[in-house]
Amino acid sequence: MAAKIKKGDKVVVLTGKDKGKTGEVVQMMPSENRAVVRGVNLVRRHQKQTAQTEGGILSKEAPIHVSNIAIADPKDGKATRVGFKIVGEGEKARKVRVAKRSGEQVDG
Structure with missing residues (x-):
């Protein structure tokens, strides 16, 4: 299964004492x-x-549970869910993460 949140992603905290804060994922503990x-x-x-x-x-x-964070939309920086899309044809086809909110590609 492909990971929805990866190291280096910009994320928004949804709950807890740091609700609303944004930051970069330094380490994942799947x-x-x-x-x-x-x-x-x-x-x-x-x-x-x-x-x-x-x-x-x-x-x-300290580590935070992944259910309490969401990827920041590349367009407006607000929290969004992540979907997947196949880009390219045949041998060059690859699976990319897409922001459900704006439809923009999350990773290069």
Whole structure:
């Protein structure tokens, strides 16, 4: 099955404390149905000082469930569902992701 959300996609958060925020998918975890989105779901970690790293309180992104994010429409940036379309003929045919909202192609 083709993935509807991939690393590098611009997404919109639909629910939770970061509702309405947009960001880029940094990492996908398909086995856990989660994604790490830049600037979203920030948590604070208390880091003990080691020889390599400095101690203190660090902020980092925690994974968010994929049901709580949606791809941002390439046309207007609003949340949209994703469909698939076959582009090309015969040997050159390939499956591309398409925004249901505007019909525009999501990936190159």
